[in-house]
Amino acid sequence: MLNEHPSAGDLLRDWRQRRRLSQLALAVDAEISQRHQSFLESGRSQPSREMVLRLTERLSVPLRERNMILTAAGFAPIYQERPLDAPELGAARAAIDQILQGHEPHPALAVDRNWTLLSANKAVGVLMTGIADHLVGGEINVLRLSLHPEGLASRIVNFQEWRAHILTRLVHEIDVSAAPRLAALLEELKSYPTPPHAMSKRAGPVVEGGIVVPLMLSSDEGPLSFISTTTVFGTAIDVTLSEMTIETFFPANPETASSMAKLLARS
Numbered sequence: 001m002l003n004e005h006p007s008a009g010d011l012l013r014d015w016r017q018r019r020r021l022s023q024l025a026l027a028v029d030a031e032i033s034q035r036h037q038s039f040l041e042s043g044r045s046q047p048s049r050e051m052v053l054r055l056t057e058r059l060s061v062p063l064r065e066r067n068m069i070l071t072a073a074g075f076a077p078i079y080q081e082r083p084l085d086a087p088e089l090g091a092a093r094a095a096i097d098q099i100l101q102g103h104e105p106h107p108a109l110a111v112d113r114n115w116t117l118l119s120a121n122k123a124v125g126v127l128m129t130g131i132a133d134h135l136v137g138g139e140i141n142v143l144r145l146s147l148h149p150e151g152l153a154s155r156i157v158n159f160q161e162w163r164a165h166i167l168t169r170l171v172h173e174i175d176v177s178a179a180p181r182l183a184a185l186l187e188e189l190k191s192y193p194t195p196p197h198a199m200s201k202r203a204g205p206v207v208e209g210g211i212v213v214p215l216m217l218s219s220d221e222g223p224l225s226f227i228s229t230t231t232v233f234g235t236a237i238d239v240t241l242s243e244m245t246i247e248t249f250f251p252a253n254p255e256t257a258s259s260m261a262k263l264l265a266r267s
Helices: 008-018 023-030 034-042 049-058 063-072 087-102 122-126 142-147 159-177 180-190 254-266
Strands: 108-111 117-120 215-217 224-232 245-251
Touching: 008 034, 008 049, 008 063, 023 034, 023 049, 049 063, 087 108, 087 117, 087 245, 108 122, 122 254, 142 159, 142 180, 159 180, 224 254, 245 254
Parallel strands: none
Antiparallel strands: 108 117, 108 245, 215 224, 224 245
């Protein structure tokens, strides 16, 4: 938006349009009149705190952005953002650790909404051999690590399919969250060159005959093939937890399961 300090009405309109809803559709869902909805968006009426919460809930606005709309409307933010090591997040942190460690010898990691690595199990480290230092020093972005030519790109056997999957997912996450860092990350990832081994292979959303897009990696124990699942805190009311995703990778075949056990045992 061009306005440096958008009003609550501007922000509500932007999220409604992002969700591809008409004023009437949102008004019906929120149980208000279309006229009132129009007045809220134009600034002719100021939303109450309860109205902001009602509309942002129905628009599935992320908690961070709900706080922004509350602030723009003149109210204090209500969703706290605690660091992951805060005592209040102890139970959640224990659950994350249990998932990550319990998933060994297969890789699992936790990331924030910008795909910054928050935590990972030992199996992830086993697969990071040969990665350039600048990609694993300081703040680590998992998608950059995956597609960067000095990252895992040269070892991803089905690079074209995996890249298409990553970019499609990222476009969807940008649409859902409107996170500006994700938009910049998307452009960065799209600029990366295709590794030589993948130049002659087609890009596509699925692997022939498959049911999901696997991550296929070369390793010292031979080819590895994983299918991934995503876990989120579905009832989180803390900004940090609401933006966290746990990515777990399961062996797609018995050979991968055996190879990962051997690789972790040698680490």
